[in-house]
Structures are given as structure tokens and as C-alpha cells.
Amino acid sequence: MAAIGFIGVGNMGGPMARNLLKAGHKVKVFDLAAAAVKVCEEAGATSAAGVTEAAKGVDVVVTMLPAGQHVRAVYLGDNGILKAAAKGTLFIDSSTIDVESARAVAKAAAEAGMPMIDAPVSGGVGGAAAATLTFMVGGPEEAFAKAKPLLEAMGKTIVHAGPAGNGQAAKICNNMVLGISMIAVSEAFVLAEKLGLDHQKLFDISSKSSGQCWSLTTYCPVPGPVPTSPANRGYQAGFTADMMLKDLKLAQEAAKAAGATTELGADAAAIYERYAKAGQGGLDFSGIINMIRDAGR
Secondary structure, eight states: OOEEEEEOOSTTHHHHHHHHHHTTOEEEEEOSOHHHHHHHHHTTOEEOSSHHHHHTTOSEEEEOOSSHHHHHHHHHSTTOHHHHSOTTOEEEEOOOOOHHHHHHHHHHHHHTTOOEEEOOEESHHHHHHHTOEEEEEESOHHHHHHHHHHHHTTEEEEEEEESTTHHHHHHHHHHHHHHHHHHHHHHHHHHHHHTTOOHHHHHHHHTTSTTOOHHHHTTOSSSSSSTTSGGGGTTOOSSBHHHHHHHHHHHHHHHHHHTOOOHHHHHHHHHHHHHIIIIITTSBGGGHHHHHHHHTO
16 A cells, blocks of 8 residues: 555545545645645545645655646745655646646656656546546556556546646546537527427437537536436536636647647637636536526526
8 A cells, every 4th residue: 555645635636535545545635725634634644734744755646736837836846846755756646737837847757756647637526526537647658557556546537648748638628528518518408498398308319319428418507307417406516617717728728839729619718707707617617508598588
């Protein structure tokens, strides 16, 4: 069993750290939110006073941080974990950040003699709690092989997407599809309402036809057809609209840098930005249907 430092144990990182504990690993946690740390302590983790302490005396460090600037600061700062950790420590960054930052930090880790992977996740809070996350992994094959047993304690599907940064590339491409498809499904249900077509009837037809997609069959944005979807609990977030907007913006930044045309991705980002600016960013991203519905009134 490994000794693991886990930095960032909020809505996603907390359940992930607790699943590592369930798998028998020794976990030391740090987060700026004391309440998040306490929950992990109650599950058997120990706490660290800061990121430097979290990275000392462990075999592996996992990070789950808000943005690229935070990842750079935690890894590369004057008191960064690359300097604090023992040589050979494995680093797993499960944050969703820009590809450029992921590759810059991975390069610094390699130069310091540290194996590292970028391993962003898909599956939301529910997947984190159930240990059914999908990990999209970028980094050297050797580092991936070393990390895989730990990822399997936190997720169900683990895919090595290629060299450093490719995990982030896969994540933002995947979530661009998700953001676009949720808007499409929402528009279809709102149109169905106006045409007098019952929600369940549309679901029964589209879920077995060419309109089938994850946003429909797993995360249906109207109450009823999929009992486990956030639509049945007032759009309480599994994945917030703010987080979707973040990922869509990352996709647009990457598209601009790569010279790729992503018109629907840009439209989706603009739509979610309006939704977030209306004060709905803390709700689940599937709640976008309410803004679409209201726009037609």
C-alpha cells in the first residue's frame, strides 16, 4: 500500500481521497477549507499543515486544483512540491487545466527526476463518490503504469491518451461535446413542449434513435425520464454550470492556439456564460434548459 499526499479535497478530491483510504492506502490531505480536511480525517486520513508537508514522506502526490495558475504555483513555486518531495515521488494531477500549463509542469517534473501524469476526470461528484470516474491520462508510459493501480481505486475507466498534456486535451474535447450536446437536448425538449409532445414520449423515442447521447439517456435535463438526473432534485449540481463554462473556455483557448475551428464550441461557451452571469453558475449545467425555455417566452 502507498503513502499518498492529496492536495485539494473538495467536492471532487474529497471522495477520491476517501476511496484511496478504502483501498487501504495511507493518505495525508491538505486543503484551504478546514471542513473538507475534517471530513477526510473522519474517514481515516491525516492532515498536513500545507502543500509542502503534504508532499513530504509520501510515495505519491495527487493534486485536484481549480486552474492552471494554482497548479503552477503548487508545483513550481518557491515552496512548491517539486522541491519538497523526495526524488522519484510520483505526481498525479487530476485538475482540469490548460494544456500549456500541464505540459510546462510535466516538463519541470521530468527535469527534477519526478514521474508525473496529468489525469483529469469525468464523472462528476457522483462518479467520484462511487469510484466510477473516467481518467484521461497524459504522460510517460512508465509513470502511467505506476499510477494505474491508484487510479483504479478511484475510477472505472482509465485511458492513456498519450504524452504529457494529452489527458487535458482529451478532457476539454470531451466536455466540449458534452456542453454542446446538453444544449441540443435542452432545445429539443423545449421545442417538444411547445409542440405538445410529452417529455417521456420524446425520451422513449430519442433514447432508442439517432438522437441518443449521454446528455439524454444519463443526464436528461427534464424531470422524470431519468430518475437519477439532477433535473429531479432542482438541478442540484453534480457538475456545475460554472465548471462547464470553465472547460468550454479552456477548449476555446486550445482551439485558438491550435488554429482549430470550433463554432459550436464557441456558441456553447457564450450560452453558458450568459447562464452563469444570470446567477445560475452554481446549479448543475443541465439547468441550462431553464434559460432556453425562458428565452422563448
